[in-house]
Amino acid sequence: MFSHALAKSFALVVFSLFLLCNTTTITAQTFSDPGFASDLVATLPVYKPVGLTFAPDGRMFIWQENGIVRVYKNGVLLTTPFLDISSRVNAVGDRGLMGLALDPNFATNGYVYLYYTYEPNGNPNDVGAKTLRLTRVKADPANPDVALANSETVILGSSTTAPCAQNTDCISSDSDSHIGGTLRFGLDGKLYLSTGDGASYSFEDPLALRSQSLSSLNGKILRINTDGTAPSDNPFYDGTNSVKSKIYAYGFRNPYRFAIHPTTGEVLVADVGWAAYEEVNRGRGANFGWPCFEGDSPQVSYQSKFPSTCGAIPASSVTKPIYFYGHSVGQAIIGGPVYSATQFPAAYRGNMFFSDYSSQWIKRLVFDASGNVSNVQTFATGTGGIVSMEQGRDGALYYIVLETGQVRRIRYASAPTAAITATPTTGASPLAVSFSSAGSSDPNNLALTYLWDFGDGTTSTQANPVHTYTSATYTTFTAKLTVTNSSNGTASATVTVSVGNRPPVATITAPTNGTVARPGDTITYRGTASDPDETLSANAMSWQLLLHHDDHVHPYQAVTGASGSFVVEDHGAGTFYYEILLTVTDSRGATNTKSVNVNVASSNTSTMTYLSDLNWASATNGWGPVEKDRSNGEQGATDGRTIALNGVTYQKGLGVHANSDVRFALNGAYKTFAADVGVDDEVGSYGSVVFQVYADGTLLYDSGTMLGSSATKQLSVDVTGRNELRLFVSTAGDNDWYDHADWANARLLTGATQNTPPTVSLTAPVNNASFTAPANITITANAADSDGTISRVEFYQGSTLIGTDTSSPYAFTWNSVGAGNYTLSAKAFDNSGAATTSGTVNITVNAPSNAAPSASITAPTNNAVFTAPASITINANAGDSDGMVAKVEFYNGSTLLGTDTLAPYSFTWANVAAGTYALTVKATDDRGAVTTSSVVNITVNAPVSGLPAPWQKQDVGGVGVAGDTTYANGQFTLKGSGSDIWDFSDSFHFVWQPLARDGEIVARVVNVQNTDAWAKSGVMIRSSLAANAPYAAMLITPSRGLSYQWRYFINGNSGSQNSSAATVPRWVRLVRQGENLSGYTSTDGVTWTLLQTQTIPDLPGTVYIGLAVTSHNNGMLCTATFDNVVVK
Incomplete structure (x- = not known):
């Protein structure tokens, strides 16, 4: 008996591995074929995303175990979830929202099917027994990126009492593992669902025995109609709504992921094992043995624990896996797709991909012509813990790595990458849109050409065109960029442009940008939504709260409405702050997003006092009074408005007008003075001022000249031990018109000094610079920190880090850069951990001039x-x-x-x-x-052969003795050697003529010499005259009967269908209809019996049809005679 310390505590694989074992380590990904490459598509919260699928319009739906469904559209992960049912999803261990499928008619009906662990008590962390349910929701016709409210309907799992009673509509999750998790529609339009045994992974749980019961929905592959009823052609059908009727196959432990074969419709199930084996199973109506059998052997522990139950199941009644492997290879199988696209090389078509979560590899099952596993090939290693794999509509392989939250894509690298952006994407007609191909590149540095289809009947071949859309009514256009490399590899990307709709305006009214809070504080955020074309309700406002922690980001909260709140958490050491984003979406999908930051004071930071809450010692002002928490209105008190700098509003601060002089008594009580300064938005781009800060007569800060169009500046100065603070604003040497100046968020702090983020900008290369590949590009940056030092500057291409410098002058040389468009930026970090990212610089690397060969x-x-x-x-x-x-x-x-x-x-x-x-x-x-x-x-x-036209003769493959054919009196006599026509052998003598249409050949095999019992002669159709070409043939042997044989692919092996009773003389017939080749046999040439029909993929228009003989003894000739030979 095995030790349970070795039995998998990662019952399903997914979450328990981390939450219970925490043993997975990510290594560098390597492909067995270097032509493949992986790239990042989207990043979601770690340990949350568990599955993905694709809509007909190209959108990707990604679902999280906590019950949230996200949409990835036009290269962007949408902020607003498609669906959030987290309040009724239990997410303990392996539980959660594990399966999702789109209806085959999703484009018209919007139906989305979900499989999840139901939480009736509103506690997603309840470890008690639960049930699972299959439900359906509908996409909102007005906004298909979100689900229609209150549209959920239960399809399966209406009973929520656990453990489930027999013969009830109930799927049990008594343990927090083994729930199954895949939903797929088959080629037959039926819905298939995998369910686990719902039992414990840590001991021989008697509940696992329900996998063997046809009265339980657990441990099964179910096949149902979309209303939850059973199709009448199911293998155990005995009524529309019986449990038994809905079962397609049984005897599974945890069939977490399965595939539907894209041509045969077969269900290929990856079942996560327990003590010994991981399995791939196939078979309608089959019993795969769990828990009494595992892999190809009895499950010793369960057999010993439950001898009566397991003893009643003979081994002969259990269907063995088509493939299995032991735990020295891997411990948690994840089934993937059967590949059917053309983006990968032809050798990968028809292969089933699968991965192992624990061992972090991807492999593929290669099937022979009979559908049996002929080979298992390693595809990739070091992938991370994969929990879902799907074939994308672009032919790439998409997968989710649980521990990083990443959605990644594997493509064959002969294709380039297309990237597209448009600015703006919505507005009134006429709308001028600047399109960019920045980020488009080729992995082999091949030159790229560009073709833009703007969706309105016009095109462009520029890399970065500007196009003007016009429309009398509101219209959406889909612009498509297709990039082509010099090897004719292509890739495309699209973006949607809306014309006739002006975007809405988002405004955050609270908190102000730069608000400082301490752990335990409650922050309330509020905002408004406006639109020049319509009145927006609070439902048009969606909030996303992000926690920035050191150099990574945690999605923290998502709320719809005009306001919300959160409690500031203490994340210990490191630099962290909250970013509050407000996105306003109008009825036509146009959006506008604004954000503010809430800084978190460290535990040793004392109180903060706003200057507007203090009385000044003295104040003079150019026009009107100095205003507290208002801008300067020039006349009486409080005639200003909310302080606003560059679209960001501030609830606290001082509003002044140059020349202004405001003084405060400090009396040595403060450590730091900080503020945001600039010309208030109420004067637009007018105004020109200079801000100066003095302490005890010493100049501590000078802003330089700031205009109404200048960016806001943040200042932080040390006032430790100082007695007087003087804030002075001058007119910058011109007149004092429009000089409305703001000391926004002006504050005094005691205790630790507040850290001001560094500044950084790229100084080289300049924007829109061009280079020639392979380019060595030196990127330089200026970086400074007003209250500390720069610890490092990182250089980025897009989101990819390409280099780091820790000392000034900050520079990095990016070597051997291939042709393409790139976006560069720099990110500076100060000695306290604060970081600032520069603006971007776009560059183009052109293919070098090239002399033709x-x-x-x-x-x-x-x-x-x-x-x-x-x-x-x-x-x-x-x-x-x-x-x-x-x-x-x-x-x-x-x-x-x-x-x-x-x-x-x-x-x-x-x-x-x-x-x-x-x-x-x-x-x-x-x-x-x-x-x-x-x-x-x-x-x-043409050869002089003595054969009637258009017949020709030749040997095919490596024959030992040259063959020949003669013709006389209507009879063909063939003499041929050859090792065989079978498996991977293909050597024989062939008499043929081309056939460029549908047609057939009929012949009577009069005799075949017995050079070997497996010598063969008969009729054949093949795709070419080369050895090991695809073919079909009707061949008769001296003593082994007649067989219909075929080969699907070049250099593949052969399959056969035999008829052992046939002897010579015998009539044979082979018929071509497109790619379908049918073999017939007859004793009299009148009454024919069909032996087999096979579809030979990619059969060319012209094939070679004729007579064949092989001796099955390559050292001697076999003689075969034919008469009544007709090609028609």
């Missing part, structure tokens, strides 16, 4: 003559004066024959049929330039 054919010579079937070696010379030749491609006309990447460049064209051909080669250099050689014309004459 040379290319010529050296053999064969022009007008050379060959005899079919010809083997023609084409030799070429190619060179590049300023680089190297990356590849040489060999063409017949426009048809690519082959490629060579190493000199001397050569390709042998085998089995060339009679005809005239025009040969060229194309040389491509390392920067994508292409040169095509002059044409070489050749002629291939």
